[in-house]
Amino acid sequence: MNNEIINALLTRRSVRSYKPQQVTDDELRTVLETGTYAPTSMGRQDPWIVAVQNAGLRQELTEMNAKVMGVDSDPYYGAPTIVLVFATKGARNAVQDASLALGNMMNAAHAIGLGSCWINRELEMFDTPLGRSIMQRLGLPEGLTCVGALSLGYIDKQPAAPKPRKANYYRVVK
Template sequence: MDAYENLCTRRSIRNYNDQEVSDEVLEKIVYAGQCAPTGRNRQNTGFVVIKNKEMIDKLSKMNAEILHTDSDPFFGAKAVIVVLVDTKEGSTYEYDGALAMGNLMNAAHALGVSSCWIHRAREMFDSKEGRELLNQWGFSETYAGIGNCILGYSEQEVSMCKRTSKVVWVK
């Protein structure tokens, strides 16, 4: 798939089958995230790749509590990549993390993997339980959650982009 087609056909998927995403494919997806541009080339992003069902369930529960729901905000995804960014590295950390999330989702689509950005990572990792996880994973207190990239394979049909954004040309 060429890059332009990939960008125009990627959609957020919230319905996953039982097929596992291989480590090899996840490594490629994470590498694309690492290749995302960062302000002043600080390379201040961090990634936690999770395939462990118990940990995915724990993160989903934390996210659901913030959302005040009993449903699974990770939609049964088989893998999650948590994007974190070191906040002490300047004022662009949120944008750096957003670009990394975009690269993850576009790389996943190019490799035939469905994805969706699940928000509330900041609140998750600002909590006591979240800070304990960051510490367990080797991240300092200066790291903030940017997003949870859920990954898996979907059976659903993907609709085309509606292109409803406002566009103004100034010539």
């Protein structure tokens, strides 16, 4: 099918190598805005989206994530921007709502020529005194959990070609 949206969905890949230059404000705003248009349970718009470009805070997040992961490397793959998505802890659809926002932003990034990768371990990172302190510094309300993050930036090394889709990935029942 020759459709720009379908093509973007079929060709997006996780990027794990970024150029050091920061994305433009317009590009960032575009990606973040698409996250705000993701479907949410009953239209509540529960997720809180925070883009981190501050080098000091980015380093702090990198160290926290690496510690949870048990590595010394950068779990954000050197991306100059980290996008964190929080939602109300314990809310019935917090993970689903935040995940849809992350998905929208990954697809939007690809559509405008940026790379992204979903990064895990934020649940553990922000469920610590340091994590809660960072949330306070970010001006976030109490009672949130961080569902996930995106590394975001200009692609330095193209990701590998997609793996073939598994047999019987989907079924149609009529």
